[in-house]
Amino acid sequence: MIAIDIKSINSKIGIKVTFTDPIRGTELENVISGRAAYAASDTMFGHKTDTRPAEDVTCILSAAKVGVWELDLKRGFLKFDDTMYNLFGLKRDDCPNLLDTYQVVIHPDDRQLVMIDAYERIYRGESQFNIEFRIVHRDGMIRYILANLFVERSQDGIPSKVVGVDCDVTELRNAQLKHQRPVDHAPDTAATKTSAESANRFKTRFLANISHEIRTPLAVIRGSSEILASHEVDPQKKIWIDKIIHSGEQLELLINDIMDVSKVEAGKLEVELGSVDLARILAEVKDHLSEKVTEKRIRLDFVIEGQVPTIIQTDPLRLKQILLNIIGNSIKFTDHGHVSLTIKLLPASDETSHTYLAFVVSDTGIGMTPEEKERIFKAFSQADSSISRRFGGTGLGLSISLGLAHLLGGDIVVSNSEPGKGSTFTVTINPGPISTPVLTGSAAFEIPSSVATPVPQADKRLKGLKILLVEDAEDIRATITYLLVLQGALVAEVVNGLEGVELVRKSAFDLILMDIQMPVFDGFRAIQLLRSEGCDLPVFALTAHTMKGERERCIAAGFTDYLPKPIHISNLISMIDEYRQS
Structure with missing residues (x-):
């Protein structure tokens, strides 16, 4: 020692x-x-x-x-x-x-x-x-x-x-x-548990680092695509720009899935319950899947069976993630016919102590054998190895969705499946206290149009705003600066936290956008020094780290708020607007 x-x-x-x-x-x-x-x-x-x-x-x-x-x-x-x-x-x-x-x-x-x-x-x-x-x-x-x-x-x-x-x-x-004393070779339960926990921590850190390294170039792809989309281009070029944006979104979803499955295995996946507008969730899900349905020339129906509450108590992001995974799978494996989502209440019974809200997803796709059904909820597994070659995918979605459904007080089961005839999945969650009014409809239910956030055009929403951007990655810096200037902002750039602190001491700004992981001074060192010197400017953390608790850690360190990479410029502008109005 x-x-x-x-x-x-x-x-x-x-x-x-x-x-x-x-x-x-x-x-x-x-x-x-x-x-x-x-x-x-x-x-x-x-x-x-x-x-x-x-x-x-x-x-x-x-x-x-x-x-x-x-x-x-x-x-x-x-x-x-x-x-x-x-x-x-x-x-x-x-x-x-x-x-x-x-x-x-x-x-x-x-x-x-x-x-x-x-x-x-x-x-x-x-x-x-x-x-x-x-x-x-x-x-x-x-x-x-x-x-x-x-x-x-x-x-x-x-x-x-x-x-x-x-x-x-x-x-x-x-x-x-x-020179430690010999010990018997009987299984050491505590040591085994410690070793397993250490392995899980290592895997989580490894995946977090991989996530960071992927999100950084992805932020450039996302931002550059939004720059191109903000200009008038001929229809053919717009098709290719849309493909880049869509592929970037798919890659971001894949990264999120990889992070989520590691959290499921480590028992660290968490949900945040709150009051949720069910109609809006369904609208966003249908809007998100509409392009896939159009491409495959199949029908997607949403049906309300009986009466269901308009407001439920759940985690909106996680519920949406489950529905997108389950319905998205059905669309992927269905070449002809239709996919339907039926929403209904399952009342309390002798076997259950409370009412469940059920989402029944049926399709006319390829179906599964009994053996294949046994494998589909395992991480990195698919019903058949040929499925990955034909349809793509990692086999993570169902495993993650099952873990999320359990956290939301429910389950996911394969109600029915037959090769060549399709499958039916039933997702249940605990909706919390049942409220009124209710949604009704015996036929295909028309979900209200979702309020999608478009790529912001040059409407100068940030006109005259003096912004300091602290970011070491040159491509990300150039992309964010261009988009902010397009909105009328006046942007100064520096490449590390130390330069940012020194510039704040000499110049006046309205707000600061600051990366976390940088050389010389990282974001945490810079914000602590700024706050210790009495700087009360709003400082928003921009980071490729998205592990649970990262936002809370940033807020505790002194940041005003947190935005994960890849940065969606519409979300960034909305965050700035919200702060200015408050």
Whole structure:
């Protein structure tokens, strides 16, 4: 075990390193204090001092594999001593931008811990703490680093500098494991559970990173398509533009499905219940599927059987997601005939304690065998391997929909299916207290036309608004700027949070749009510094991270609101309008 203690006296650093021998349990101390400590603090970062004690300190630190570093928070400038370069397998001449190189060397699974969580602790007011993380050394080996951080603050309490001491604790970790007492080989339920939870966390982080990397170029595709759609083009070109937009939407849905299935498996998929206008949900579903129905030249009927409530208590987004998956599947597998959705109430019975709202989806498609029905609700599975080649799809939709239906208090079952004759799926949810008035209709029910949000034209809704865009991706920056300028906004651009903070100090803006993941200063560091300096401008987070709780995390950090990538310009403008009106 290693314990590190840092003391600051008159801006000098004193360091105490205590090693616990993992075999004998004895403690060995390397204490760097007094004159030697002051010399270490100065000499490591190029200040003049008495060289004799500094040489002693350097020898002790080097032998103990202890490196010292310093981060200037205002300038985003990181400095290493020689031991730090050795610990991380770096060469001084190969690191023109040390902070960027440092981020790359950190193990991908630990970057959030080091680059985001640690900064949050600094700006929350912690003055000293330690973290343990992994790095990928130049030799390809993974090594464990224990870092102790000491935060220096200005007179008004704003963090100005962080001094840290890093130790390579890989060998100590290995020694502890090697000399642990033998244990019996009986199954360790707790260890198995911990291992499974760790694997789930790893998969979730991996999928979140993949989602981020895909959403960034997708945001450019989406924005560029909206730019083209905002101009008058000949009908043939408009067809191709619409195809790009539609394909982008399909890719976005696929990304969402991949994220959702990981949440289902981890037991972290959640719903948000509220009052929902059922007619509007049905309208949006029918409107969304109308193009597919037209392409396949089949009929889509919505029917109300008996009476159903107009207002129900459920999660509107998740209910819509279920219906789009189930009805969309039926359309996909139906080449001739029709697809119908029947909505009805299932009253309470001896077997059920409350009333269910049922959505019965029937089609005249390819149908399924009993064996195929057993497989369709498993993730990444389809009824037959040839289906993927013929119809496409990942096999995620039904698995996710089933998990969502359970969360909404219901279920999904295959009521009937016969090869060559079609299938019937029944989706049930708990609608909450039954209200009046009700929807009725014994024939095909005419769903009210949905109020689709069109791509905004150049109606100058943001005329004269001064906006600062903080975004490191050049293509996204250019796309968002063009669309905002098209709406009459005056846009200034910077490429990282530090530049954004400095520009806000010098210029007047009405609002700020800020990416989260950026070099030098990320969005969280920038917003914390802005708020600590009294900036009360609305700042909207733009991020490709869409995991549950991301919005809450952004709000807690000081952002006004949150918008996930790919950015839909109509949603962005609506968000800005809503804030201005409030």
